[in-house]
Amino acid sequence: MIDLHYWPTPNGHKITLFLEEAGLPYTVFPVDIGRGDQFKPEFLAISPNNKMPAIVDRAPADGGAPVSVFESGAILLYLAEKTGKLIPADPRARIEVLEWLFWQVGGLGPMLGQNHHFGTYATQKIPYAIERYERETRRLYGVLDARLKDRRFIVGDGLSIADLACHPWIASHAQQKVDLGDYPQVQRWFDAIAARPAVQRAYAWDGKIERTPLDDAQRAVLFGGTAPAS
Structure with missing residues (x-):
């Protein structure tokens, strides 16, 4: 069983x-990053960088004590190596x-994340920053589009953790002011993955987690990088 924070x-x-996709049993533990759950001592014990996601594997392959993993890329690699799937x-x-x-x-995550921040969340609109990250977003989409030419997935004909890492960031293309029609290979790849039943189950968590509108207090926690005042 995997505990997913x-x-x-x-x-x-x-x-x-x-x-x-791998069919692994898991339990979701919501980490409300707007309310500062990521700063709680019990979460920092498994994710010292105060970022989610993080996992605790209650049944590691070596049969030993539970294993905790933080950083999404490390988690994907850990799970792929444990199961032999999607790698x-x-x-x-x-x-x-x-x-x-x-x-x-x-690259893709950090640059698109800055696109989200300066284009959507920042209260002060800075034209230089907005243009800089929108331009870099378009460059990265172009890189991915070129990569997907004559390939079903990012690496050949098989779905992999590379696809699963990229797809959720492309899912926010409208927020990034990107028209997927400008990147036909990305559009094809994105739609094919989005149609998979396992992918639809995964994204369904988006509607199961109750969230409140972003207010000034949550902005301070999210973008100030500090725990909320007690």
């Missing part, structure tokens, strides 16, 4: 996508999956 964000969705056995294909997983973790 989760909130319905792109990084949170990555893990529900894997768990549903190729062939060494050459495996390194390609890892390249694109790290591309998402180091």
Whole structure:
């Protein structure tokens, strides 16, 4: 059984996508990042960077004590290696999956996250920042579109953790002011993954978690990076 400490964000969705695709049993423990749950001592014990998602594997492969893992890319790799699913056995294909997983973790996620922040959440609109991250967003979409030419998925014909890492960030394309019609290969890939029953079950968590509108107190917690005042 996997304990998933989760909130319905792109990084949170990555893990529900894997768990549903792999058919692993899991329990969701909501981490309300607007109210500061990520700063609670019990959460910091498994995710010292005060970010979700994080997991606790109650039945690790070695049969030992529970294993906790934080950082979404590390969680995907841990689960893939544990189950042997959604990562190729062939060494050459495996390194390609890892390249694109790290591309998402180091580039696609952070850049699109800044697009979200300056374009949607920041109370002060800074034209330079908005344009800088919108431009970088379009560049990254172009990279992914070129990669998907003549490929069903990011690495060949098989779904992998690279796809599961990228898909939730592309799901926010409207918020990023991106028309998927401008990137036909990304559109094809995105729609094919979105149609999978396991993917639909994973994204359904978005509607199961009760959230309140973002207010000034939540903004301070989310964007100030500190625990809420007691």
